Amino acid sequence: MDFPKLRPVNVFPVQRSDETLICLQDPENISEKALFFSPHAYYVLTLFDGQHSTLDIQAEYMRQFGDFLYAEKLQEIVDQLDENLYLENERFQEALGRIEECFKKAPVREAAFAGKSYEAHPDGLRTRLNQYFEEEGGPGSVGQRAANGGLRGAIAPHIDFQRGGSCYAFAHREIGVRNDAHCFVILGVAHTGMKHPFSLTRKAFETPLGKLDVDQELVEAIQSRCPYDLFRDEGVHRNEHSVEFQCLFLRHLYPEPASIRIVPVLCGSFHEAIDQSVSPMELTPFRQFVDALSESVSARGEKIFYLASADLAHMGLQFGDRKGVGEADLRVLKEVDREMLGYVEKMDGEGFYASILRERDRRKICGLPAIYTLLKVMEAKEGKLLKYGQAYTPETQSVVSFASLGFYESS
Numbered sequence: 001m002d003f004p005k006l007r008p009v010n011v012f013p014v015q016r017s018d019e020t021l022i023c024l025q026d027p028e029n030i031s032e033k034a035l036f037f038s039p040h041a042y043y044v045l046t047l048f049d050g051q052h053s054t055l056d057i058q059a060e061y062m063r064q065f066g067d068f069l070y071a072e073k074l075q076e077i078v079d080q081l082d083e084n085l086y087l088e089n090e091r092f093q094e095a096l097g098r099i100e101e102c103f104k105k106a107p108v109r110e111a112a113f114a115g116k117s118y119e120a121h122p123d124g125l126r127t128r129l130n131q132y133f134e135e136e137g138g139p140g141s142v143g144q145r146a147a148n149g150g151l152r153g154a155i156a157p158h159i160d161f162q163r164g165g166s167c168y169a170f171a172h173r174e175i176g177v178r179n180d181a182h183c184f185v186i187l188g189v190a191h192t193g194m195k196h197p198f199s200l201t202r203k204a205f206e207t208p209l210g211k212l213d214v215d216q217e218l219v220e221a222i223q224s225r226c227p228y229d230l231f232r233d234e235g236v237h238r239n240e241h242s243v244e245f246q247c248l249f250l251r252h253l254y255p256e257p258a259s260i261r262i263v264p265v266l267c268g269s270f271h272e273a274i275d276q277s278v279s280p281m282e283l284t285p286f287r288q289f290v291d292a293l294s295e296s297v298s299a300r301g302e303k304i305f306y307l308a309s310a311d312l313a314h315m316g317l318q319f320g321d322r323k324g325v326g327e328a329d330l331r332v333l334k335e336v337d338r339e340m341l342g343y344v345e346k347m348d349g350e351g352f353y354a355s356i357l358r359e360r361d362r363r364k365i366c367g368l369p370a371i372y373t374l375l376k377v378m379e380a381k382e383g384k385l386l387k388y389g390q391a392y393t394p395e396t397q398s399v400v401s402f403a404s405l406g407f408y409e410s411s
Contacts, residue, residue, distance in 0.1 A: 001054075001078060001082070001089070002053055002054055003050050003051065003052065003053055003054075004048045004050070004054070004078050004081070004087055005048055005049060005050030005087060005088040005089070006045055006048040006049070006081065006086060006087060006088070007026070007085075007086055007087065007088045007092065008027070008192070008193070009024045009025060009026055009027065009086060010023075010024070010025040010026075010027050011023070011024055011025075011042075011320075012025075012317070012318035012319070012396055012398070013317050013318065013395075013396055014036070014395065014396070015395045015396075016036075019038075020039065021036045021037065021038060021039075022036070022037045022038070022039060022041075022042040023035070023036050024036075024037070024045075024086060026085070026086065027191050027192050028096075028192050028239055029112070029239040030085050030092065030095055030096055030099060031084045031085040031086060033084050035080065035081070035084060035086065037077075040065065041077060043061070043064060043065075044057060044061060044069065044074065044077060045077070045081075047060055048081075048087070050088070054071070054074055054075075054078075057069070057074060058071070058074065099238070100235045100238075103234075103235055103238045104234075104235070106203065107203070107204075108203050108204045108205070108206045108211060109201060109203040109204065109205050109206065109237055109238065109264075110206050111205075111206050111207050111208060111244065112238065112239050112241070112244060113241055113244060113245075114207070114208055117160055117161065117241065117245075118161055118248065119208070120208055121208065122208045122209055125208050125209060125248065125252075126209065126252065128161070128165075129165075129169075129248065129249065129252045131165075132161070132165035132166050132168060132169040133166075133169040133172075133173060135166060137166050138166040138169050138170075139166075139169050139170045139173040139386070139387070140173070141173075142172075142173055142176035142177060142253065143176075143177060144177070145176065145177055146177055146178050149174075149177060149178025149179060149180060150178060150408050150409045150410055151174055151175065151178035151179045151180075151305075151406055151407070151408060151409075152303075152305065152306070152378055152379060152380040152407050152408065152409050153305060153306035153307065153308070153374060153378045153380060153406075153407040154171040154172075154174060154175055154305075154306075154307050154308070154404065154405060154406050154407065155171065155307075155308045155310055155344070155367070155370075155371060155374070155403065155404060155405040156168050156171035156172065156246060156249075156307065156308075156309060156310075156404050157309075157310070157311050157389075157402035157403070157404065158188070158189065158241060158242040158245050158246075158309040158310065158311055158367075158402075159311050159391060159400055159402050161245070163389075163391035163400075164389060164391065164402050166387070166389075167387045167388075167389045167402055167403070167404050168245070168249060168404065169249075170386040170387035170404040171307075171386060171387075171404035171405070171406065172249040172250075172252075172253060174386065174406040175249075175250075175253060175305070175307075176253045178406070178408075179305055180303065181302075181303040181304055181305040182259065182260050182261065182302075182303075183215050183218065183260070183261050183262070183263065183302070183303075183304050183305065184250060184260060184261070184262045184263070184304075184305045184306075184307055185218075185262075185263045185265060185293070185297075185304055185305070185306050185307070185377075186243050186246050186247070186262055186263065186264050186265065186307050186309060187265050187267055187306065187307065187308045187309065187310075187370040187373050187374055188240060188242035188243035188246075188264065188265065188266050188267065188309045188370065189240075189242045189266070189267055189309065189310060189311075189366055189367055189369060189370050190233070190236050190240060190242075190266040190267060190268050190269075191240060191241075191242070191366070192236055192240075193268070193269070194232075194233040194236055194266070194268040195232050195233055196228055196229070196230070196232055196233055196268065196285060197267065197268045197283070197285050197286050197289065197369070198230060198265060198266065198267060198268065198285075198286075198289045199230060199231070199232070199233040199234060199236055199237065199265070199266040199268075200219055200222065200223065200230040200231060200234070200263070200264065200265060201214070201231070201234050201237045201264050202214055202216060202219055202231075203237070205243065205244065205247045205262065205264065207244075207247050207248050207251050208248075209248065209251040209252060209255065210251055210255070210257055211257070212247050212250065212251055212260070212261070212262050213257075213258075213261050213262070214261065214262055214263065214264065215261035215262065215263050218263050218296060218297070218300060218304075219263055221296035221299065221300070222263075222289075222292050222293055222296045223292075225291070225292035225295055225296055226288055226289055226292035227288055228285060228288070230289070233266070233268075236266055237264060237266060240266060242266070242309040242310075242370075243264045243265075243266070243309060245309065246307055246309050247262065250262070265293075265373075267369035267370045267373055268369060269369065270353075270361075270368050270369050270372070273286075273353075273357075274356075274357055274360060274361055277357065279350060279353060280353065280369075280372060281376070290373065290376050290377060293377050294376075294377050297377070306374050306377065306378045306407075308367065308370040308371050308373070308374040309367075309370060310366070310367020310368075310370040310371050310402075311366050311367050311400055311401070311402045312337055312340075312363070312365055312366075312367060312400075312401040312402055312403060313333055313337060313363035313364060313365060313399065313400065313401040314363070314364040314365075314366055314398075314399075314400055315329070315333065315363055315364065315398065315399050316393070316396055316397050316398025316399055317396045317397050317398055318393065318396040318398035319364055319398060321398075324396070324397025324398070325392070325397050325398060325399045326397070329399075330390060330392060330399060333363070333390070333399065333401060334388070334390065334401075336363070337363075337388065337401050337403070338385075338388065339355065340352060340355045340356065340365075341385055341388075341403060341405070343355060344371060344375065344383055344405060345382060345383040345384060345385060345405065346382065346383070347375060347380060347381070347382060347383060347407070348375070349372050349375035349376050352371065352372060352375065353368070353372055356368055378407060379409070380407035380408055380409055381408060381409055381410050382407070382408060383405050383406065383407045383408075384405060384406050384407075384408065385403060385404075385405050386403075386404040386405055386406055387403060387404045388401070388402075388403045389401065389402050389403065390402075
C-alpha cells in the first residue's frame with residue numbers, strides 16, 4: 001500500500017448537477033461498483049502507478065496545486081479503491097482467482113448482462129428484440145426464409161441495445177432471411193487484455209431464450225491446428241458482452257435448441273501491429289490462428305457463417321481525447337467511417353487495415369481485429385453496408401459509431 005497501483009479501468013467524465021466528476025468503472029466486472037472522484041482526486045489516481053510512494057504522491061500534489069494532501073485523505077482514497085477491488089494487490093488477486101475458478105468449473109457461460117443491459121425475462125426480451133426490427137428506422141420483420149440466400153457473413157454492432165438495437169436488426173434480418181448455415185463463428189472483441197491474440201471457449205452460452213451449444217468438433221479442430229493454447233485466456237469470456245449480445249439475436253431467430261451451433265472467438269488488440277506499422281498477418285500468432293480456422297473450416301466441408309461483433313470509432317472526452325466531439329466532427333466522422341467501410345465492402349482486408357494504420361488508429365476502431373479476421377477467413381464476393389449509426393453523448397462530447405453489413409457469395 002506504500003506504492004499503490006491502480007488496475008486498468010474505464011475512466012470517463014460525468015456531469016452531476018453543476019459538477020464534473022470522473023467515473024471509474026471496472027471492465028472486468030470484478031468490482032460491480034462504479035466510483036466517482038473530483039478532478040483533483042483523479043489527479044492523485046494518475047499517480048497510482050506502483051512507482052510513486054505515498055510521500056511522492058503528496059509531494060506531486062503540492063507541486064501541482066500548491067496545497068497539502070493530508071495523509072488521512074490519501075489513505076481514504078487508497079482504502080476506497082482497495083475495498084472495491086480497484087487496486088492491483090493481493091486482495092484483488094484473491095478475488096480474481098475465486099471468480100476465475102468458479103467460471104472454470106461452470107458447465108455453461110452464464111448470461112452475464114441479463115437484467116442489466118437487457119431484459120432477463122424471456123417474454124420481455126422477445127418483445128424488445130422484435131421492436132428493434134419493427135420500430136421506425138428498423139429493417140422490418142424477418143419474414144420468410146429464402147431457399148438459398150447466399151449470405152456468408154455479417155458485421156453487427158456490440159454497442160448497448162438502447163443505442164444500437166435497430167442497427168443490430170439490419171444484420172440479423174439478413175441472417176434470418178438469407179442464411180442457410182447452421183454453424184456460426186462469432187468473432188467478438190475482447191475489451192480487456194489477453195496473453196494471446198485469440199481465445200476460444202467450449203462452454204455453451206446461456207441466454208434468457210435458451211442456451212446456444214458450442215460446435216465442439218470445430219473448436220477442437222481449430223485448437224489442434226494452432227500451436228498455442230487458445231483456452232489460455234478463456235476467463236475473459238466470462239464478462240465480455242460482444243459475443244453474448246449476438247447470441248440473443250441468434251437464439252431469437254433460431255428458437256429450436258439444436259437448430260444452430262456457435263464457435264465463440266474473442267479477438268485481442270492489434271496495437272502491436274499498429275506500433276510496428278506492419279500487417280497483422282506478419283505477426284506469427286495471428287497468422288497461425290487464421291490458418292488454423294481456415295483449414296479447419298475447409299476440412300469440415302460444410303457452410304459456416306461468420307459474424308463479427310464490432311463497433312467502429314470511439315472518440316471524445318469519454319475515450320481519453322483531449323478535445324470533445326461537436327456536430328461538425330460527427331459529419332466528418334461519418335465520411336471517414338464510410339470511406340473505411342468501402343474497403344470492407346470490397347473484401348479488402350489490407351486496405352481496411354491500412355486506412356486505420358495511416359491515422360495510427362486515431363478513431364480507436366475497437367472492431368478492427370474482428371472485422372479484419374472476418375475478411376481474412378470468409379469466402380464471399382462482396383459486402384454491402386446495411387446501416388450506419390452514431391451514438392452521441394453530449395454530456396461527455398463523445399461518440400461511438402457502428403454499422404451492420406452483409407457479405408454475399410455472388411454479386
